[in-house]
Amino acid sequence: MEEMFAQRMAAVPRSFIREILKVSLDPEIISFAGGLPNRKYFPVSGIEAAASAVFAESGADALQYNNSEGIAELKEIIANRYREGKGIDVPADSILITTGSQQALDLVGKVMIDEGDAVLIEEPGYLGAIQSLSMYGPKFQPVPVDEQGLDTEALAARAHDTNAKLLYTVPNFQNPSGVTYTNETREKVAAVVKEKGIVLVEDDPYGELRFCGETRKSFYHYCPEHTVLLGSFSKTVAPGFRVGWLVAPAPLYDKLLIAKQAADLHTASINQYILAKYLQDNDLDAHLKIIINAYGEQCKAMVAAANACLPQEVKLWEPEGGMFLWGQLPAGYDAMELFEFAVREKVVFVPGAAFYTSEKGKSTFRLNFSCTEPAAIEEGMRRLARAFEQYRQSTACAA
Amino acid sequence: MEEMFAQRMAAVPRSFIREILKVSLDPEIISFAGGLPNRKYFPVSGIEAAASAVFAESGADALQYNNSEGIAELKEIIANRYREGKGIDVPADSILITTGSQQALDLVGKVMIDEGDAVLIEEPGYLGAIQSLSMYGPKFQPVPVDEQGLDTEALAARAHDTNAKLLYTVPNFQNPSGVTYTNETREKVAAVVKEKGIVLVEDDPYGELRFCGETRKSFYHYCPEHTVLLGSFSKTVAPGFRVGWLVAPAPLYDKLLIAKQAADLHTASINQYILAKYLQDNDLDAHLKIIINAYGEQCKAMVAAANACLPQEVKLWEPEGGMFLWGQLPAGYDAMELFEFAVREKVVFVPGAAFYTSEKGKSTFRLNFSCTEPAAIEEGMRRLARAFEQYRQSTACAA
Numbered sequence: 001m002e003e004m005f006a007q008r009m010a011a012v013p014r015s016f017i018r019e020i021l022k023v024s025l026d027p028e029i030i031s032f033a034g035g036l037p038n039r040k041y042f043p044v045s046g047i048e049a050a051a052s053a054v055f056a057e058s059g060a061d062a063l064q065y066n067n068s069e070g071i072a073e074l075k076e077i078i079a080n081r082y083r084e085g086k087g088i089d090v091p092a093d094s095i096l097i098t099t100g101s102q103q104a105l106d107l108v109g110k111v112m113i114d115e116g117d118a119v120l121i122e123e124p125g126y127l128g129a130i131q132s133l134s135m136y137g138p139k140f141q142p143v144p145v146d147e148q149g150l151d152t153e154a155l156a157a158r159a160h161d162t163n164a165k166l167l168y169t170v171p172n173f174q175n176p177s178g179v180t181y182t183n184e185t186r187e188k189v190a191a192v193v194k195e196k197g198i199v200l201v202e203d204d205p206y207g208e209l210r211f212c213g214e215t216r217k218s219f220y221h222y223c224p225e226h227t228v229l230l231g232s233f234s235k236t237v238a239p240g241f242r243v244g245w246l247v248a249p250a251p252l253y254d255k256l257l258i259a260k261q262a263a264d265l266h267t268a269s270i271n272q273y274i275l276a277k278y279l280q281d282n283d284l285d286a287h288l289k290i291i292i293n294a295y296g297e298q299c300k301a302m303v304a305a306a307n308a309c310l311p312q313e314v315k316l317w318e319p320e321g322g323m324f325l326w327g328q329l330p331a332g333y334d335a336m337e338l339f340e341f342a343v344r345e346k347v348v349f350v351p352g353a354a355f356y357t358s359e360k361g362k363s364t365f366r367l368n369f370s371c372t373e374p375a376a377i378e379e380g381m382r383r384l385a386r387a388f389e390q391y392r393q394s395t396a397c398a399a
Numbered sequence: 400m401e402e403m404f405a406q407r408m409a410a411v412p413r414s415f416i417r418e419i420l421k422v423s424l425d426p427e428i429i430s431f432a433g434g435l436p437n438r439k440y441f442p443v444s445g446i447e448a449a450a451s452a453v454f455a456e457s458g459a460d461a462l463q464y465n466n467s468e469g470i471a472e473l474k475e476i477i478a479n480r481y482r483e484g485k486g487i488d489v490p491a492d493s494i495l496i497t498t499g500s501q502q503a504l505d506l507v508g509k510v511m512i513d514e515g516d517a518v519l520i521e522e523p524g525y526l527g528a529i530q531s532l533s534m535y536g537p538k539f540q541p542v543p544v545d546e547q548g549l550d551t552e553a554l555a556a557r558a559h560d561t562n563a564k565l566l567y568t569v570p571n572f573q574n575p576s577g578v579t580y581t582n583e584t585r586e587k588v589a590a591v592v593k594e595k596g597i598v599l600v601e602d603d604p605y606g607e608l609r610f611c612g613e614t615r616k617s618f619y620h621y622c623p624e625h626t627v628l629l630g631s632f633s634k635t636v637a638p639g640f641r642v643g644w645l646v647a648p649a650p651l652y653d654k655l656l657i658a659k660q661a662a663d664l665h666t667a668s669i670n671q672y673i674l675a676k677y678l679q680d681n682d683l684d685a686h687l688k689i690i691i692n693a694y695g696e697q698c699k700a701m702v703a704a705a706n707a708c709l710p711q712e713v714k715l716w717e718p719e720g721g722m723f724l725w726g727q728l729p730a731g732y733d734a735m736e737l738f739e740f741a742v743r744e745k746v747v748f749v750p751g752a753a754f755y756t757s758e759k760g761k762s763t764f765r766l767n768f769s770c771t772e773p774a775a776i777e778e779g780m781r782r783l784a785r786a787f788e789q790y791r792q793s794t795a796c797a798a
Contacts, residue, residue, distance in 0.1 A: 004514045004564050004598065006535070036464055044458035051450050057442035063637035065435055080767050098665040099498050099641075110534060114405045132661040135509060136405070165403050199403065228669050240668035242498075251400040255408050262531040263505050264498040267640035268667055386665035 070097025101244035124355030149181025175323025211296030469496025500643035523754035548580025572721025610695030
């Protein structure tokens with residue numbers, strides 16, 4: 001049957017992270033490899049109450065087919081949060097509710113990418129975006145991520161050389177690097193995008209999880225007519241709903257809507273009704289404070305433990321929010337080889353090479369802190385330090 | 400921005416049905432145009448009880464990310480229903496839970512179709528399939544639907560001439576024609592599929608809504624290694640969940656799973672949990688009897704009213720189940736022109752041309768009976784008869 005598949009299927013990378021998640025099932029393993037929000041903070045009782053109210057008030061409506069755009073109540077809530085939280089005026093009718101923001105990526109790829117089109121992408125970049133865009137056969141043009149966000153000179157050069165039509169970014173607490181673009185970087189990126197007529201995807205699943213530093217402006221502030229905003233309730237309420245959204249300029253919105261209809265008709269009505277009711281009846285910002293406080297403490301514990309346990313040559317980028325911390329081994333070390341030693345010490349993480357579309361990044365790695373208590377973080381870091389020491393000795397013997 | 404869109408977007412037909420649905424919002428209109436299940440029969444209280452139990456027993460699990468395949472409990476229930484209801488042994492691990500069966504169509508298109516590939520499709524055929532497969536640039540090869548199901552000689556000739564890799568079918572109570580393939584037709588179709596090495600999609604959203612005649616065998620019985628089965632809870636429980644599934648042979652399943660992961664990671668966990676709980680705690684067959692009885696009565700009322708009101712030259716195909724009745728105007732009449740007269744008489748239906756990928760079908764039309772009470776059906780049919788009479792007189796004047 002192999003010869004019957006579409007050519008696009010040959011180009012899609014297998015997810016190494018899925019393999020790691022299988023290893024993580026061993027209960028003795030301390031996992032820094034995951035990318036899940038902490039289930040301890042899912043507002044189960046608030047959602048249960050919202051669901052009861054929806055069944056009582058509008059059960060049959062919530063269980064019927066609905067329009068492809070998404071229900072009006074939910075879109076208004078999202079528009080209000082943009083207005084009050086970010087100071088940007090996003091019209092509700094430019095919002096399209098999607099089946100998680102992962103679906104928004106698929107729709108953007110479907111509507112924008114012809115085979116061979118140049119697509120600018122952060123390097124390292126979000127694996128889910130690489131996978132879903134890969135389906136449409138783009139030629140990825142990686143642009144290095146640095147501690148300011150993106151190497152804007154490299155961006156300008158790449159955009160010029162490749163005639164790219166799309167730029168994919170996660171400007172807040174990026175997955176995997178944890179980096180947040182500075183306002184200066186944002187301005188420069190927006191200038192390139194406007195000059196070259198590029199559509200910029202601002203994927204922002206973690207933006208509301210800031211535990212220090214100041215809130216940055218959305219690209220929608222700098223170049224709304226070039227920006228597709230992606231948002232999600234997966235990290236702020238719960239991922240099991242699979243409810244996200246996109247915001248797009250009108251001509252693009254129309255095409256995305258057609259693609260949405262073809263993809264799954266609409267996002268589950270009942271999930272939209274329950275989420276809207278939950279958000280109407282509860283203070284999301286108060287709920288977010290609890291998550292932010294916990295993730296902030298866990299991040300601090302991880303940085304402190306790394307400083308205490310790991311040799312100085314291992315560098316870490318400390319994030320201002322989100323769920324990830326990015327590390328770099330000394331030159332010549334390979335995080336995939338370290339991973340083998342780490343599994344034996346019962347600790348896992350994600351080797352950074354998974355997030356590169358090129359052959360770079362072998363010395364990098366990603367640590368997740370959202371799902372591990374401080375005490376387990378400290379123990380995990382001691383294990384990682386032992387694994388690194390064994391790896392160092394093995395390379396010394398080999399040399 | 401137009402010039403930036405992927406070429407595939409130029410080929411996707413706009414949905415005339417969406418336009419009709421807008422007209423139908425006028426409360427004075429009697430609509431035979433819809434394609435919705437009757438909300439009166441959504442088991443709201445059963446689902447509410449299932450939701451409460453899920454939140455109490457496994458709230459955080461149901462709200463967390465989950466695997467892309469779908470939850471095991473739900474897949475087991477589906478496998479059991481195939482075994483007990485259809486006598487076919489579908490392994491649970493060949494089932495992939497999808498975001499409605501619409502998504503299954505998108506995934507099959509993505510995995511199977513390269514631009515220009517020949518795809519055999521029923522004519523008239525399901526519009527949602529035409530739309531979602533269109534995204535991948537196939538060359539549709541229509542095969543006529545007749546009252547036995549499919550013109551198998553035309554199928555064999557088309558398959559031979561075009562080297563098609565895919566055949567899309569709705570063998571039970573087809574949308575739009577209401578036709579059910581006879582067992583003889585199924586055998587002949589299966590023989591063609593096996594001989595030519597074609598993948599056959601058996602889309603079966605209505606199969607459990609049979610109100611007369613005998614149950615037919617699934618293509619999975621005749622040619623399992625060539626068959627992709629699509630199923631859905633939209634017509635049996637409620638569409639607002641957006642939960643459907645596909646069954647595929649192993650090599651194809653692996654590719655569909657990768658495409659599923661890229662499309663939306665997984666179908667909403669909470670919906671799968673609630674549906675599984677609902678199906679464990681309730682007798683779906685008893686529930687189906689209520690729906691079948693109502694739809695059967697409404698279908699009978701529609702056929703009787705049509706026979707009483709419409710001129711004999713208007714032909715109807717009477718279905719054995721499902722939600723649709725197919726009609727044909729006398730030669731030379733155009734259902735799209737009739738539609739204009741019908742709107743003025745406050746009754747609507749779907750002109751059949753929407754379901755054709757070729758220029759045929761202008762004289763055909765689709766009537767839906769699932770959402771209209773018998774009295775309203777009778778009134779609607781009187782209006783349709785008046786509209787037809789006006790249309791006839793206008794053509795007589797013009798001639």
